[in-house]
Amino acid sequence: MPRGRLTPADVVRAGAELADEVGYQDLAMGALAQRLGVRTPSLYKHVDGLDDLRRRVATLAMTELGEAVRAAIQGKAGSDALGGFARAFAAYVTAHPGRYTATIGAEVTGPGDELYDASARVLESMAAILRGYGVEDGEMVHAQRTLRCLFHGFAALQAAGGFQWSGDADESFDWMIGFIDRGLTSEAAVQDLR
Amino acid sequence: MPRGRLTPADVVRAGAELADEVGYQDLAMGALAQRLGVRTPSLYKHVDGLDDLRRRVATLAMTELGEAVRAAIQGKAGSDALGGFARAFAAYVTAHPGRYTATIGAEVTGPGDELYDASARVLESMAAILRGYGVEDGEMVHAQRTLRCLFHGFAALQAAGGFQWSGDADESFDWMIGFIDRGLTSEAAVQDLR
DNA sequence: GGCAGTTGGTTAACAGCATTAGCTTCATGG
DNA sequence: CCATGAAGCTAATGCTGTTAACCAACTGCC
Numbered sequence: 001m002p003r004g005r006l007t008p009a010d011v012v013r014a015g016a017e018l019a020d021e022v023g024y025q026d027l028a029m030g031a032l033a034q035r036l037g038v039r040t041p042s043l044y045k046h047v048d049g050l051d052d053l054r055r056r057v058a059t060l061a062m063t064e065l066g067e068a069v070r071a072a073i074q075g076k077a078g079s080d081a082l083g084g085f086a087r088a089f090a091a092y093v094t095a096h097p098g099r100y101t102a103t104i105g106a107e108v109t110g111p112g113d114e115l116y117d118a119s120a121r122v123l124e125s126m127a128a129i130l131r132g133y134g135v136e137d138g139e140m141v142h143a144q145r146t147l148r149c150l151f152h153g154f155a156a157l158q159a160a161g162g163f164q165w166s167g168d169a170d171e172s173f174d175w176m177i178g179f180i181d182r183g184l185t186s187e188a189a190v191q192d193l194r
Numbered sequence: 195m196p197r198g199r200l201t202p203a204d205v206v207r208a209g210a211e212l213a214d215e216v217g218y219q220d221l222a223m224g225a226l227a228q229r230l231g232v233r234t235p236s237l238y239k240h241v242d243g244l245d246d247l248r249r250r251v252a253t254l255a256m257t258e259l260g261e262a263v264r265a266a267i268q269g270k271a272g273s274d275a276l277g278g279f280a281r282a283f284a285a286y287v288t289a290h291p292g293r294y295t296a297t298i299g300a301e302v303t304g305p306g307d308e309l310y311d312a313s314a315r316v317l318e319s320m321a322a323i324l325r326g327y328g329v330e331d332g333e334m335v336h337a338q339r340t341l342r343c344l345f346h347g348f349a350a351l352q353a354a355g356g357f358q359w360s361g362d363a364d365e366s367f368d369w370m371i372g373f374i375d376r377g378l379t380s381e382a383a384v385q386d387l388r
Numbered sequence: 389g390g391c392a393g394t395t396g397g398t399t400a401a402c403a404g405c406a407t408t409a410g411c412t413t414c415a416t417g418g
Numbered sequence: 419c420c421a422t423g424a425a426g427c428t429a430a431t432g433c434t435g436t437t438a439a440c441c442a443a444c445t446g447c448c
Contacts (some may be wrong), residue, residue, distance in 0.1 A: 005425075025299070029406060041407075042426055050406065104298070105219070105354055142369035145359065146344075149370065153347025160299055165339065175336035176343065183377040199396070199444095223435060232397075235436075239396055244435065 006036060008046040012056045019057060019098025024159075027054070027098065055115065058106040061099035062118035068092050069125045077132035079181040085129055086177045089151055090158070097159040104156055123148065134188040143184070150180070200230060202240040206250045213251060213292025218353075221248070221292065249309065252300040255293035256312035262286050263319045271326035273375040279323055280371045283345055284352070291353040298350055317342065328382040337378070344374070 014036055019027040029050055033040040047053045072088035073081040093100045108116045126147045127140060135143050154173075165172060208230055213221040223244055227234040241247045266282035267275040287294045302310045320341045321334060329337050348367070359366060 030404085038425095039427060040405090041409095041428085044407075045425055104350060107355060139369065142366045143373075145366045146370040146373055149347035149351065150340075150344050151347065152351055153343035153345065153349075155347075156298060156350045157343065157346055161301060172336045172339045175333065176340040179337075179340055179377055179381070182380070183373055186376070186380060187373070224433090233399080234434085235399085235438095236397055238436075 006038065006042075006046060008056075011036065011043060011046045012053065012060055015053050016057045016060055016096070016099045016102075019102060020096050021098070024098045024101035027057070027102075029053075054102055055106055057099060058102040059115045059118055061096065061103050062115060062122065064096075064099070065089070065092050066118055066121040066125070069122060073125055073129060077129075078185075079177075081129045081132055082181055082184075083177055085125065086151070086173070090154065090173060093155040093158050097161075100155055101159045104152075104159070130184070133184040134191060135184065136191060139187075147180070150176070200232065200236070200240060202250075205230065205237060205240045206247065206254055209247050210251045210254055210290070210293045210296075213296060214290050215292070218292045218295035221251070221296075223247075248296055249300055251293060252296040253309045253312055255290065255297050256309060256316065258290075258293070259283070259286050260312055260315040260319065263316060267319055267323060271323075273371075273379075275323045275326055276375055276378075277371055279319065280345070280367070284348070284367060287349040287352050291355075294349055295353045298346075298353070324378070327378040328385060329378065330385060333381075341374070344370070 011032070015027060015032050018032055018035055022031070029040050029043055032053075033043055036043075043053075047056065068088045068091075069085050072084040076084050103115075103119075106115060108119060110116055111120075123144060126144050130140060130143050130147070154176075205226070209221060209226050212226055212229055216225070223234050223237055226247075227237055230237075237247075241250065262282045262285075263279050266278040270278050297309075300309060302313060304310055305314075317338060320338050324334060324337050324341070348370075
């Protein structure tokens with residue numbers, strides 16, 4: 001690695017890659033410095049310590065995830081959109097378990113915080129899908145939280161390697177999406193009657 | 195603190211309490227020793243290091259959770275059982291965020307492992323509920339995994355303090371349970387037609 | 389009742405990690 | 419052409435988990 005100058009973005013990106021490769025638990029300043037061909041203290045010129053690094057990795061992950069799911073639901077509605085979202089979400093988490101794990105523990109403060117905003121964009125994609133199902137405003141927040149629990153739970157279990165989903169995991173995933181789809185569809189039908 | 199002898203169970207229980215109070219991140223050998231009125235190295239006579247302690251706390255949490263939800267669904271079926279399970283689950287996680295967090299990252303190996311078995315008991319309670327809805331064997335595993343993702347996601351978000359569920363969180367939780375209940379009920383109705 | 393072995397506690401020392409302080413080098417801009 | 423500041427370095431500090439070596443007390447056996 002030639003001695004090209006380092007930027008905070010480089011450090012965060014390398015940290016994210018390291019977390020994906022060795023696991024979030026083993027994301028350490030020393031290992032990261034080594035990967036960047038630099039001594040450990042040099043990292044502090046770009047990042048404000050390990051906690052800051054973790055937070056930035058979490059923000060990167062949420063941002064990337066938001067872009068992935070937004071692209072996946074582009075121009076779709078109903079079960080196409082839901083399925084696209086779900087597949088993009090699962091693909092991201094599977095490809096980047098370390099990054100996603102960073103988001104699990106990270107505490108979000110409020111609007112203006114980069115991580116909060118990135119999370120809000122993911123939630124906005126969920127809301128867009130739900131609007132496509134005709135979920136009305138009064139129930140939107142509840143439905144959104146339900147989807148959030150479902151996907152976050154899936155991701156957390158996946159990232160932890162925590163499932164031994166013996167048998168076909170994809171089949172279960174599809175069933176899950178189908179279940180939600182049927183549920184949302186019939187909720188919409190009930191609302192139309194009112 | 196008088197010099198009553200310590201057992202591994204004492205250490206694990208105190209570790210679980212500590213994790214609940216100060217957060218799982220700050221569950222440390224030094225702090226735990228201090229709480230038990232003992233020097234740090236003494237803990238190694240009862241527990242095989244920090245990783246082992248974490249694993250045992252996770253196992254304790256899963257075991258307690260399993261007992262709580264089993265008691266909650268006793269003699270109930272259908273939406274009563276689902277609601278009872280959900281309330282017991284949420285109550286446990288809210289009361290013991292540190293303990294539950296321990297279970298999120300812990301890796302489960304396979305049958306015979308205490309943590310695996312404790313998790314299996316929780317899953318068995320889910321299966322019992324689903325049988326009450328008439329879910330048939332072929333779909334059981336899929337439905338079980340769906341519930342698992344949903345509840346685990348809820349718990350992970352709750353334990354991380356990660357939601358700012360502005361507005362009424364309980365209302366959203368009830369909506370989620372209602373949604374699942376209606377979904378399972380109509381799946382059963384469709385199956386009856388076949 | 390005395391004695392050996394085990395068990396649970398101690399202090400001391402070590403190792404790995406994040407972090408800080410202080411120095412050096414080098415590119416840049418006036 | 420020098421002053422400035424950014425980005426790297428070495429050295430040192432402190433905290434935490436962990437191990438080694440030692441000591442005291444309880445247990446069980448003759």
